[in-house]
Amino acid sequence: MTRPQDLAGWRDLAEQLKTELECRAFINDEFVDAESGETFETINPATGEVLARVASCDAADADKAVAHAREAFRGGEWSRMAPGKRKQVMLRLADLMEQHRDELALLDTLDMGKPIMSSLGDMAGAIGTIRYQAECIDKMYGEVAPTGEDALAMVLREPLGVVASIVPWNFPLMMTAWKIGPALAAGNSVILKPSEKSPLSALRLAQLALEAGLPKGVFQVLPGFGHTVGKALALSMDVNCLAFTGSTGVGKMLMQYAGQSNLKRVYLECGGKSPNLVFADCRDLDRVARHAAEAIFHNQGEVCIAGSRLLVENSVREAFVDKVLKAAESMQPGDPLDPQSFMGAIVDQTQYERILDFIRQGVEEGARLRTGGEALEGPGLFIRPTVFDGVTDQMTIGREEIFGPVLSVFGFDSEDEAVAMANDSDYGLAAGLWSQDIDRIMRVTRRLESGQVFVNNWAGGDQTVPFGGVKQSGNGRDKSHHSLEEYSELKSVWMALG
Template identity: 40%
Template sequence: MAPEIKYTKLFINNEWVDACSGYTFPAHTPHDGSVIAEVAEGDKADIDLAVAAAKAAFHRDSKWRLLDASARGRLLSKFADLVQRDAQYLGELDSYNTGKNIRMALGIVQKGVNGARYAASLADKIQGDTIPAGCTVVVKPAEQAPLTSLALVTLLKEAGIPAGVVNVVTGFGPGAGTALTHHPDVAKISFTGSLEVGKQIQQAAGKANLKRVTLELGGKSPLVIMNDADLNLAVTWAAHGVFGNQGQMCFAASRTFVQSGIYDTFVKKAVDFARNIKIGNPSDPDVDHGPQVDGDMMNRVLAYIEKGKQEGAKLMTGGNRIGTTGYYIEPTVFADVEDHMTIAKEEIFGPVQCIFKFETLKEAIDRANNTNYGLASGIFTKNINDALHFSKHVEAGNVWINTYLASTAQTPFGGFKDSGLGREKGMDCVEEYLEIKTVTISLPKTI
């Protein structure tokens, strides 16, 4: 049963409102392509209203700015409580709208709750520093010696005056969000999505008013399986790492490097795992694999699969659309993939596992790093030296050892190279939104 659609308008200045133009657009469920609802379509006039409301909240006399840090933390805790209260409904809505299986959707909602609680706990713990410093000041007339005095320097981390109005753009809906990039009163952009759109946002931000930019742009993440790995564990996590959310994950383990001693066995087990994944309506709690988010994404993934076959990768299972209703693709496994192939180099963003053979860890690291991306990585091994060597030398912002996908609100998340700028989550994320003010106070030498 489809969840009730309660709100379809724009949320501006704490109110649900129609778009200024009155325009709407249809939102579809990827399960069967049917229309979920007609949703208000924001435009420039709506953006101006939203930014003006956000900017007003930054005024020094606004109610929000006058709240002390502890009170802000309590509000964030209340928000987390409300999301927790409605977690089942929110998960069902996300599953219905994007095609995530309901278990994953509920898990993501819970991650949101955890993130809000973590942020709430930090609200009154953002602290500055003091620096003992001497000051030399040149005074007039010039023939007089410079005055030297002691000084107390304080660094204020201005949580009350953070980056400013922030434009947050999510990967599946960058259109209206990118328009905000050009707005003169937007001070920061946080974008999650494709490299191409991320570059456009960064360039636009540079031409505007030197906006801060945080980008999380996906990757072509390597997962290395050593000969001594727990094979069943490695096969399971490798599959979850690339088939989860139908491969529509920025940190998907889309390049699986398997050492030659276990290569054939791993491929066989990987194929068996893929063939036994339960596919169907994502609202069914027993289903593992739902549809791609829309028809365009489905066709893009199918084109990559054809490219893989044309370039000589060995299709072991899957590779086809399922039925003619909805946007379903079979979990797909390619073996004998080579580094020069398109499916080895470009982010597919679909349920396509690419398996490569390697001989030595040194070779695996070199090949893993031979990409312009650097978001996530992983290794399965019982050798602690190999694990530490890999974690030291792999060029990725996240390294998982004998697991994959593990992440909490406290752990920074982000990438190297073209996988992005800055970090999400953890204290590193908070720093992205603060201003540091240096206040220098002259002190007399004697009392």
């Protein structure tokens, strides 16, 4: 298939794709309706069009999927498969994802409103994750402990069992790959609960997994709502691990459910209010301003690590904010199917109204609205890039995660003040630091309370480095071999000799 090159081409492909959507749950290698027969609508936020009615799973479907997953795990066709063979299956899955990359990207764009070029970038990340984790499978070693000659002690790594992955709507398939990649690579059976706002690419992935040759019951997909099927998975006595990306509030509930059930492992990647620190000594303020704008307006600001708090040294603040405003002007929302659009639509009406309410609060609490602050007229849920200056940490927009295209600018006079402001948050997912002073970079990097720090860039990294936060941003790590370790269990073996 030749990739479309313009808006008309992507629209044509979208019309074709909408006639082929799979909307049923994927349980034990079969696409089936929910036990209740219930469905929900998935809507294109750029047009208001109903794309499809999708199976709405609940506790009955969860119980059935968990039973099949447990049976598959104990059967051992995947969990005890030779590592090299398991690797080949996952590499076939990655190859199939590569062959269908445009289609998968288009599903995410239609489902949640993100620009098609952004979705294509997500697919590269998703495919890279599956390939990286596949290559890790036969490179993870156990240990032989030091003992005397009368014993042999080994430390083995074994899969956990049944893993339930609950993923968000902002990067639907990429977040799915980050969760299921290492869990499958470790030999677990995986049940995926995609967001009800973006289930379509997960169901298409199930078709590809079937084609790739994953054994029966090893990978299943349950579309539905968090308070029904998600809760049921979290409370299940036969799920060994819960991997979640989403809000801090939901993450806290999932930890409670784990405690109420079987003390299953819970790995969380939750909210963020990430600080982006700009010191006066950094070179090329125009380039830095462009990156600062992209850090908040990429994906309509619906990004867990969005650089939503911009902290600028006061000696350059006015000039720097002017440069950010200029950059923001080139990032206006447009049709998500247009390859020229930098921003797309807000995912749904609830999130759209929530963002606009935060903007109203910012004005009421005295922040200086420099640009944006309003929605676009016409069909679709579009909000302009919005910048507030003169924000303080007492203001709602300065403390709470908005998850939209709203930037809050703070000023500081010293390094200590900047670090204190950056750390004055319940969150600790990411932080940015712009400076040419290597001594300052080393000092501040170590003092920032964050799971990841981007120095003279924003959101840099690849599959070799872990992704995750501290404080109320969670405790799990996606990507890298560290994520594979999270989905395995250590078993100690002590053998008496002679």
